[in-house]
Amino acid sequence: MNKHIEGFSKLTKEQKIEWLTATYFEESEQASKLLKQYWNEDAQLQKLHDEFIENTLSNFYLPFAIAPNFLINEKVYSIPMTIEESSVVAAAGKAAKFWQNRGGFTAKVLSTEKIGQVHFMYSGSKEKLTAFFEQIKGRLISDCAHITANMEKRGGGILDIELKDKTGELEQYYQLHCTFNTLDAMGANFINSCLEQFSKTFTEEARSYTAFDETERQIRIVMSILSNYVPNCVVRAEVSCPIEELNEDKGISPEEFAEKFIDAVNIAKVEPYRAVTHNKGIMNGVDAVVLATGNDFRAVEAGIHAYAARDGKYSSLTDAAVEDGIFKFWIELPLALGTVGGLTSLHPLVKLALEMLGKPSAKELMQVVAVAGLAQNFAALRSLITTGIQKGHMKMHLLNILNQLQASEEEKVYFVNYFKDKTVTHSQVVDAFNKLRAKA
Ligand code: MEV
Secondary structure (H helix, E strand, O other), X not given: OOOOOOOHHHOOHHHHHHHHHHHHOOOHHHHHHHHHHXXXXXXXXXXXHHOOOOOOOOOOOOOEEEEEEEEEOOEEEEEEEEOOOOOHHHHHHHHHHHHHOOOOEEEEEOOOOEEEEEEEEOOOOHHHHHHHHHHHHHHHHHOOHHHHHHHHHOOOEEEEEEEEEOOOOOOOEEEEEEEEEOOXXXXXXXXXXXXXXXXXXXXXXXXXXXOOOHHHHOOEEEEEEEEOOOOOXXXXXXXXXXXXXXXXXXXXXXXXXXXHHHHHHHHHHHOHHHHHHHHHHHHHHHHHHHHHOOOOHHHHHHHHHHHHOOOOOOOOOEEEEEEOOEEEEEEEEEOOOOOEOHHHHOOHHHHHHHHXXXXXXXXXXXXXXXXXXXHHHHHHHHHHOOOOHHHHHHHHHHHHHXXXXXXXXXXXXXXXXXXXXXXXXXXXXXXXHHHXXXXX
């Protein structure tokens, strides 16, 4: 069957589903029913979701959970998390509990600067370009007044614009490297609008700048876009306690625990293969909160991984040390987050998530997200250096396996109990399940 279609986006939702199911499914009725089964019966709410993106057919559920009892800067938070991986919320809960009795987490925003760039090509004299830039810099900013007025009223706005010569890396390549304070907004629209206005003013002014010759007047703007790399928008979160309080019930002394823990972090600092997995565990916590609070997790992911490689080698985002008998474990993360704008006032669950966090400022949300990342890393390393990861992970995964096997509710209760003191593996669950069914 021909799978090509023109004008798909113009069809109604019903027509889109009809086309899709007739084209790709033998059981088209069933496929259509499945897609519609996920529609919300509140038509208004469904429409809201339909309009987030183009070609919406249905909703795609992810669990929305909370990890309570997070003591951060002496305030207790229940952290909202949206994630599909079975063990992540449980791990967060365990780490929260562990640190709650040891002074909790402290977190601090170190900087809040966002970056955007106008990338352009110019083949003339650098001196003339510099003089031109110095002359029109004020104009670049004042021409943005219609965009920046509100942000400035609240204390944010454009911080600076620098002309950067990148011709050493790419012939003719220069940029306007611009910094912004976008307060509680993630700021993508604000920054991009300013940048596009900068490019407009820049090219227009260049055309009438008398010191330029004819070719110099033809500055070629390539693109104007924010950067998701925000190494000057950084938050630090930390936990610490006297070594002897690292008492574990896992057959390991506090001293040995601290030593192995620091070894594990140091391995991730020097070994990229381990660092990627180490940081992936951190992102389990970070992404879950970023997603639940309606923020752009792709931007956060890209920025954080670039930061992890800022010294030229991909490395751990966390660090640990013992100083004067005190065990310290900390993280520094670049995070461009928003608590206003974007989805934050649109998606009802995002609104709820922000409300339960006490309608935080972007800075407070940065702290919560960094803590969620640090907590995940603590929980992962704690398991890895003691029991191993599979015990806890597979315990949480047990229900997924049982659901795959279409176990009844009674069978699920039975097997959760049965595997309480056994290590769960996929094949053992299948075997035990088949045996039980055979008996029945
Ligand atoms: C699994 O999602 C995350 C871990 O692999 C992280 C780690 O190894 O540190 C457990």
